[in-house]
Amino acid sequence: METKNEILVEVEGLSKKFCKDLRTSLWYGVQDLFKGWKTGGESGQLRDKEFWALKDINFKLRRGECLGLIGHNGAGKSTLLKILNGLINPDEGKVTMRGKVGALIELGAGFNPILTGRENIYNNGAVLGFSRKEINEKIEEIIDFAEIREFIDMPVQNYSSGMRVRLGFAVAAQMEPDILIIDEVLAVGDLGFMLKCYKAIDEMLPNTAILFVSHSMPLVTRICNKILLLDHGIEKFFGENIGEGIDIYYKSFLNNEESKIVDEGILEILDAKFIDAGVNKADNIQVHWMGSISIYFKLLFKVKNTELPLLRLIFYDKEQRPIAIIEENLEMKNLTLKDDILEFEVVHEQIQFSKGIYSIDIAIFKAFSNTPIYRLNNALNFQVKHEVDVWPPFILKANFNEYIIKKTNE
Incomplete structure (x- = not known):
């Protein structure tokens, strides 16, 4: 019997190692086979050219929870998904999955390319543990959701990438699995279908445990109520504070080294x-x-005898989108140049950026010809503190005044 707080995914001390060299990896495999080692070498030990793709990962995911899995490329996200989906075995630790599992971890994964879309629906449903009768009851809803009715009896190998995503998500969503794993594949679909998918996720979530992998932090913020940040196979953050996990993720991008793209x-x-x-x-x-x-x-x-320049400060949000620029600083012409040195201060009061991390590019131009003479990317970084997390880059200050309707005498 389903319970709302039922633990559907339980990961305990999960570790997985790989070898950087194929020939060495095969040799280690032969050694392990003949020496009777359980998983390559002594427990917890790395041999030459081996590395931990995942190391000591622990988390629980309950029904009704959506876990956002984030991290740089190479952080271990794909390895974790493959272990959860049963494609590879861990070297250490244990994974417990309870209930039916639907997975969208690779474009077209689980589809037989020479079979039609309809035949693949039955195959995928069977893999999820549904009977042919149950699939018959759902197949029309799946076809309608995927929006590929006129192509449903065509071999999947002739489908576009967007059509495969639509069919894969339609099967996963309409068959109502207990656990749903979604990788970045939804990014392939068009905007209209993506919005349709997110609405379906909202409807599924109360009865499903969802693991959502994405490089889009707005989507993670929109969908997830828990977050797991991986960095080179290590768990850097796990919890319900989505904003804190995203802040840690973005901080890892910050590079304090100067990056000049213009220097005349x-x-x-x-x-x-x-x-x-x-x-x-x-x-x-x-x-x-x-x-x-x-x-x-x-x-x-x-x-x-260089003319005093025009300075521009360009502000970027945590998604590296340019969001603001300081006004033209014509008053710089009144500054004094001493021994070829110019010192000054730029002040911006009452900053209304929302909570998060921001960076500044410095661009310097000739004042009258507007010719660029110097540019420094990601020159400065700062963090705005606020008690609430919102995704838009600005929180605008406003006053709420009571509106009184005055009645006029007739």
Whole structure:
């Protein structure tokens, strides 16, 4: 009997190692076979050219929960999915899956390309543990959901990638599995079908445990109520605080090394740093919403008699989308150049960026010709603190005033 808080996925001490070299891997396999070792070498030990794809992963997923699995490429997400789906065995630990499992972990996975879409529906349903009678009751709903009725009796090998995704998700969703594993494959579909899928996920979630893998943090925020962050096979974060897990994920992208894409040799940025910006930390500047940021600049002019430049600061959100730029700074012409050094401060008050991590590109142009002479990408990073997590990049301050309807005498 189903219970709302029933644990459907339980992962305990899960570890998996691989070998970087195929020939060495085959040799280790032969050694393990003849020496009777359980899983290659002594427990917990790596041999030459081996590495941990996953190491000591632990989590539980209950009915009604959607776990967002995030991490860089090579973090171990695909390995974890293949273990959960029974495609490969772990070297250490245990995985317990309770109920019927539907999986969309690879485009077209589970489909026989020479069979028709209709025949593949029956095959996939049988793999999920459904009888032919149960599939007959669902097949029309599956075909309608997939929106490929006119092609349903055509071999799947002739389907486009979008058609395969639609059919795969339709089978997984309409057969109502207890556990649903969804990889990045939904990104292949068109926007209309993606929205349809997310609505279906919302409807399924109360009775299903969902593992959702994506590089799109807005989708993770929209769909998931738990998050697991992997980094080189290690569990970096697991919990219900989606925003905190995403912040840790984005911080791993930050690179403090200078990345110049334009340098005409006219000037050099000797220093660019935040000053008096909330709480100062060695690796991060934090400022509260509606606070102010002040940035100190020190420029060295390498060419004599250079006109004072035009400075542009371009702000990027955590998805690296440009979201703001400071206004034109014509007042720089009033600054004083001393010994080829120009020092000044840029202040922005009452910042209304939403909670999250932001970066700044510095672009410098000739003031009158607008010719770029220097650009530094990801020059500065800062974090805005706020009590709520929202995805839009701005939280706009507003006042809510009572509206009084005045009645006029007739």
